[in-house]
Amino acid sequence: MEGSTVASQAVSPAAVAARAVGVCKTYGGGETEVAALRGVDLDITAGKFTAIMGPSGSGKSTLMHCLAGLDTVTEGDVFIGDTSITGMNDKQLTTLRRDRIGFIFQQFNLLPTLTAQENIELPLAIAGRKPEAEWFEQVIGKVGLRDRLHHRPSQMSGGQQQRVACARALVSKPEIVFADEPTGNLDSRAGADVLDFLRTSVDDLGQTIVMVTHDPVAATYADRVVFFADGRIVNELEKPTAETILDTLKEIDRPGSPVSAARS
Numbered sequence: 001m002e003g004s005t006v007a008s009q010a011v012s013p014a015a016v017a018a019r020a021v022g023v024c025k026t027y028g029g030g031e032t033e034v035a036a037l038r039g040v041d042l043d044i045t046a047g048k049f050t051a052i053m054g055p056s057g058s059g060k061s062t063l064m065h066c067l068a069g070l071d072t073v074t075e076g077d078v079f080i081g082d083t084s085i086t087g088m089n090d091k092q093l094t095t096l097r098r099d100r101i102g103f104i105f106q107q108f109n110l111l112p113t114l115t116a117q118e119n120i121e122l123p124l125a126i127a128g129r130k131p132e133a134e135w136f137e138q139v140i141g142k143v144g145l146r147d148r149l150h151h152r153p154s155q156m157s158g159g160q161q162q163r164v165a166c167a168r169a170l171v172s173k174p175e176i177v178f179a180d181e182p183t184g185n186l187d188s189r190a191g192a193d194v195l196d197f198l199r200t201s202v203d204d205l206g207q208t209i210v211m212v213t214h215d216p217v218a219a220t221y222a223d224r225v226v227f228f229a230d231g232r233i234v235n236e237l238e239k240p241t242a243e244t245i246l247d248t249l250k251e252i253d254r255p256g257s258p259v260s261a262a263r264s
């Protein structure tokens, strides 16, 4: 019954690592109220690299913070895997973030007095755990840091520091990694090294990455780009190229386009 196996594989839905269902997020109240997200439905496929793009203030970081349990939603539901995190209290969210999610920020956020290896192991050490030796070796090998493990951040370039931060995010084998402008502070070459590593972590290590970026070149490393404008998803691309990304961004900015009409 080989044929039916193939057929059932073809129709089985891909696993969802994170999901937003009808998510609205409002900051403030009264005259200062800001609707940062206005009804966002999004599935993040497991084992894929998803980029989130859009103009400044369109809600990219707010969505990422809501998906990652760093902020709460005003309306709707957020899931990590099959777990609804919407009603979780602070303690539950802290445990969820520690055990199931990896974070990479624009600022590398390394502790200056610790070596690269100590920085990488710190989140696990705080949780009273040790890295799995084989996984640690794989991550260190892929990120190209083997000869830097005993250096402190001040002895490393910005690109190397960000790669330490990437290894720190991955060392706990998280279900999903959220990266907020991970190449925003790097020159293009160091940025490419970080993006190569993120791509490799998906292709070779089976990780799931969600990355917010303003950089169309960075977004070409993703399998899929989701575009935001004014708190809504207005477009998306599979297998993006720099050209299709730039065209889509231009369309979002074009006055009178269907997309910009949807924004008003």
Ligand SMILES: Nc1ncnc2c1ncn2[C@@H]1O[C@H](COP(=O)(O)OP(=O)(O)OP(=O)(O)O)[C@@H](O)[C@H]1O
Pocket: 027, 028, 034, 035, 036, 054, 055, 056, 057, 058, 059, 060, 061, 062, 063
């Ligand atoms: N803590 C907050 N309090 C009040 N308003 C906020 C807060 N965080 C975000 N906002 C507002 O929500 C909207 C969406 O912001 P968000 O940071 O998600 O956008 P973004 O697309 O990530 O922008 P950028 O690309 O500039 O980082 C903006 O109007 C912003 O001013």
